[in-house]
Amino acid sequence: MSRYNIRVATSFGTMFFLLLMVGFGQSWSLSLSIVNLCLISAIMALGVNIQWGYAGLFNVGIMGFTALGGLSAVLISKGSIKEAVKAGGMKMLVVILIFSLTIALSIYIYKKFKNKGLVIAILLAGYFITRHFYLDATQTIEAINPAFSGYLGGLELPVLLSWIAGGFLAAGAAWLIGKISLGLRTDYLAIATLGISEIIIAIIKNEDWLSRGVKNVTGIPRPVPYEIDLQQADWFNELVAKLYAGSLDLLPVSEHAAALKAHISDASIVFVKLCYSGLFLSVLLLIIILAGLALNSPWGRMVRAIRDNEMAASAMGKNVKQRHLQIFVIGSAIAGVSGAMLATYNGQFTPGSYIPLRYTFLIWVMVIVGGSGNNLGSVVGGFLIWFLWIEAEPVGFWLADLSTSFLDKENYIRQHLLNNAQYIRLIFMGAVLLVVMRFSPDGILPETNKKL
């Protein structure tokens, strides 16, 4: 085995071992929750790796693209609110129509007459007309049963479709941003993505008619069975009874029923999480295989050539801007898919929980620590960093506790630091990023085909 293969085996082995430890030590349900979020994180990290590792594009707006994915989970899977659609659906349609017409008209005018003044006039007029109808439409929709719905609802399609739709939604936003800022200086993309992600979050937080805003959408339908149905299904009961037959025999007969019931309830939770793991794992494998094929194709070689020397690549007749746009769109689409998966897994969409620290920065740490340019590296990074992120919270608390243990229990400073202990992991993760970037820029699994 080459050294690289040993590294792959050890890093995956270590992760597997850590998760087993959690399973045996704490609980299998917790271990599987970590696994599932690790899988989602790994997919997000893959999206970023495609942008950064393949092409050197710095996207600081991953949060926005994952939020779009989450939004699509709501819009695809939730049932539509009949009264709201009846009252405000047409109005909203008119708004969207006027808006699209304005955009189309201004693009047409710009292409045909090249008259910037006229275009600005049309955009302004269109904006005011749209806004007039829009205010009316949103008020109508949000007035309907605001405590329970107050939004249009979704299409009531299977939630798995939203994973694809989330990808397309994020891809659309990425295309728009890429079109504007790619081809300019490299850091402009970073600034533009930072901006768009803040705006996307502002939109989903404030446009209640679309996403219920900070009132959250709960009860997103599941692609997997519900625990309660499993507990009542005969086949599941028999399966658990068979699995635990050995341990049940040791108990007196009078306790059999109660013990079996506890086992069934535990097993149903684990089973549901396993179903999710299976789904997530298949998506992850699909993306890894496709990304690997792309990277080793002529297209992948071209992309890496562009990354390593833009000047030379464009001298060879490669369209640098077009390739960058492609990669940016693909990477963001993957972030969108993972966002939809996350919302599906949580069963709810909570716009207030989207903070850049968690959804942008942590993903970056995963990519850099895992090894930028290496897809397996991103997966390892996703697993390891998510694991640390979960386990770092108690450690941070413990540190704050220990360092102030000489103070009185009611001491103000001690109380205050203990309250803010959760922020220690931000410092810790930031430090990890800086240290890895400096001392081991290749990460855990370095890029394998760096030299062309």
Next chain:
Amino acid sequence: MPELTDILNAIVLLLNFVFVPALSYGSQLALGALAVTLVYAILRFANFAQGDTMAFATVITILITWLLQRSGITFGFMPTALLALPFAIIACLAYILLMDKFVYDYYRQQNSKPITVVMASVGVMFVTGGLVRFILGPEHRVFADGARFIITAGEFKSMTGLAEGLAFKTSQFLTITIAILLVGFVFYFLQKTKTGKAMRAYADNQDLALLSGIDTDKIVRVTWILAAVLTTIAGVLYGLDKGFMANSYHQMLLPIFAAVIVGGIGSPMGAIVGGFVISFSELILTYAYKKFLIYLLPEVLQPDSLVQFLGTEYKFAVSFVILVIVLLLRPTGIFKGKVI
């Protein structure tokens, strides 16, 4: 035709709710943008840690202010934070130099791509943001003391007899005065002193500057000193004006970057103009003109909606849209960027 008092009332309304706040917010942005642009021109990277460093400096100021207040020292009608400012500047400078030594210096020696350094600055941003939240938490804190107003709305009303008042807060007065003095000093420094000239030469052409014996280490140090002064003062003034909240400092990054790019990245004059472009557009577009129009229009034309271009929750969108327009039409910014 509206009467003269109505016109005056309308003007005072705009002055009170748009002009004066935009002027002070613009000054705060301009100072922050000036720091970003100087760092960009000399060290050649877009500093993503700017917002959180401003927050860090403000946290230090708040802590020292509390200490001073506890020992009974105040600054009369001025906020006590002004007394804490010099110490905070020193602390902020120490922090920045520490980060430079451990993070940026290495990439400078390696001659790394700018984007790598930008990423390192994102790392610094998160460490700093974590520190800020760890020390003071994410809550909103008001630390301004002393007299809140120079002129209150009521005083103005009784002085002029108008229905609308024009309030002028101490923090706004301080912001504008200090910003003018500070910007004047920075420009004097860059234009007239030997070190300032060396900095401009270094920004213009690094190799040539090195060849003519300019000391890089000194240039870098002076740049960070200027950045620390600007950063601390911008952060503290913003905090005195609007209160301290870790997140709002973090989110100031976007308007600051927009200001820098609108003005022309690397151009100090551009950063200042850009700051005001952003702040005025933000306030003009998010202000509700209902009352203003009621003063000016005859009764039949008076609006019943708020007449607002954009809800205040979308104020980032203003910076962003301006940014996009500039990137599309004139990527070098108003003042041709990349010159100092």
